[in-house]
Amino acid sequence: LRKYKLDDDEWNLLEQLHDIDILKILKDAMPYFSRATPNLATVIPTMDLIDKKLTTYSLNPKYSPAICATVSLAKRTLNQYYQLTDSTEVYRIAM
Secondary structure, three states: OHHHOOOHHHHHHHHHHHHOOHHHHHHHHHHHHHOOOOOHHHHHHHHHHHHHHHHHHHOOOOOOHHHHHHHHHHHHHHHHHHHHHHOOHHHHHHO
């Protein structure tokens, strides 16, 4: 079991992850986006909020480079979904 013991750096990363509420935001967004009738009027502002949070966390020097890089990857993934919405007819009609 000793090989699974966390060292101080790993505990520090866990504390930083606990401090970041983006994990809760993403957890809450999943069922919200997966419900039967999400619509652009609610989805786009939610994506904007998530994007803002991801940007804030990815640029915050208080967090380790590993966390900032991971959050940046999540932001890139969100932006890919954003680009997909831009290419839909429904989005263009709504805008």
